[in-house]
Amino acid sequence: MKISVVIPCYNEESTIRTIVDRVKNAGVSLHEVIIVNDCSADKTPEVLKEWDDDPMVKVFHHKVNQGKGAALRTGFKQVSGDIIIIQDADLEYDPKEYPLLLEPIESGDADVVFGSRFMGGRPHRVVYFWHMVGNRLLTLASNMMTNLNLTDMETCFKVFKGEILSQISIEEDRFGFEPEVTAKVSRIDCRIYEVGISYYGRTYAEGKKIGWRDGVRAIYAIVKYNIFKR
Ligand SMILES: Nc1nc2c(ncn2[C@@H]2O[C@H](COP(=O)(O)OP(=O)(O)O)[C@@H](O)[C@H]2O)c(=O)[nH]1
Ligand SMILES: [Mg+2]
Numbered sequence: 001m002k003i004s005v006v007i008p009c010y011n012e013e014s015t016i017r018t019i020v021d022r023v024k025n026a027g028v029s030l031h032e033v034i035i036v037n038d039c040s041a042d043k044t045p046e047v048l049k050e051w052d053d054d055p056m057v058k059v060f061h062h063k064v065n066q067g068k069g070a071a072l073r074t075g076f077k078q079v080s081g082d083i084i085i086i087q088d089a090d091l092e093y094d095p096k097e098y099p100l101l102l103e104p105i106e107s108g109d110a111d112v113v114f115g116s117r118f119m120g121g122r123p124h125r126v127v128y129f130w131h132m133v134g135n136r137l138l139t140l141a142s143n144m145m146t147n148l149n150l151t152d153m154e155t156c157f158k159v160f161k162g163e164i165l166s167q168i169s170i171e172e173d174r175f176g177f178e179p180e181v182t183a184k185v186s187r188i189d190c191r192i193y194e195v196g197i198s199y200y201g202r203t204y205a206e207g208k209k210i211g212w213r214d215g216v217r218a219i220y221a222i223v224k225y226n227i228f229k230r
Contacts, residue, residue, distance in 0.1 A: 004081030069177030115157025120196015
């Protein structure tokens with residue numbers, strides 16, 4: 001199976017090199033790495049030049065900053081693999097866990113796999129209590145609408161078979177992507193699995209960007225894509 005990894009990337013000059021190295025050494029049969037630079041204002045574009053001559057790494061640039069959802073929309077249009085893994089450009093999620101995430105697909109059981117920070121006994125950095133509460137409330141609200149029993153709707157680690165992703169069009173430009181894609185996947189006839197993953201959370205001082213406004217937008221997206229856009 002050909003694996004495509006899509007990395008949305010905004011102002012990640014300090015981590016993008018490491019994350020691409022980790023993706024390449026993840027121990028899976030990698031077909032391509034698609035990086036979408038979402039008009040970074042730091043040195044990200046210069047760092048990305050490193051892979052100009054690498055046929056495995058394909059880099060695309062946005063002319064204006066649009067957000068994670070928009071970056072993924074751009075990336076999804078370019079994928080040519082059979083399985084698509086979403087990877088954030090910071091170091092919160094470890095590509096070493098791709099084999100774990102891929103297992104339910106490779107065994108023929110799953111069409112979609114979410115990596116959950118809230119199940120399993122793998123290492124989790126202890127960071128923000130209220131983020132955990134927020135994530136659980138958003139997951140609860142999403143589950144109530146989708147009737148899925150997920151434990152971590154907001155996870156970055158989402159893996160799709162190509163034929164599933166091609167049935168989904170992404171409208172949300174920013175972090176509303178996560179509830180939107182969850183709502184849309186729940187309405188496709190497919191088998192969804194969750195796998196426990198590690199979480200190397202970063203603090204705001206270390207560059208974390210998501211904020212309470214994104215939580216509000218997530219609620220809006222849960223209502224919009226589960227009720228009004230059915
Ligand atoms: N915050 C933010 N992230 C973006 C944007 N466009 C793409 N991304 C990427 O989306 C991913 C998730 O963002 P991140 O800041 O790690 O979220 P957080 O760790 O939850 O604060 C990262 O790979 C970002 O580089 C954007 O406009 N804003
Ligand atoms: Mg992050």
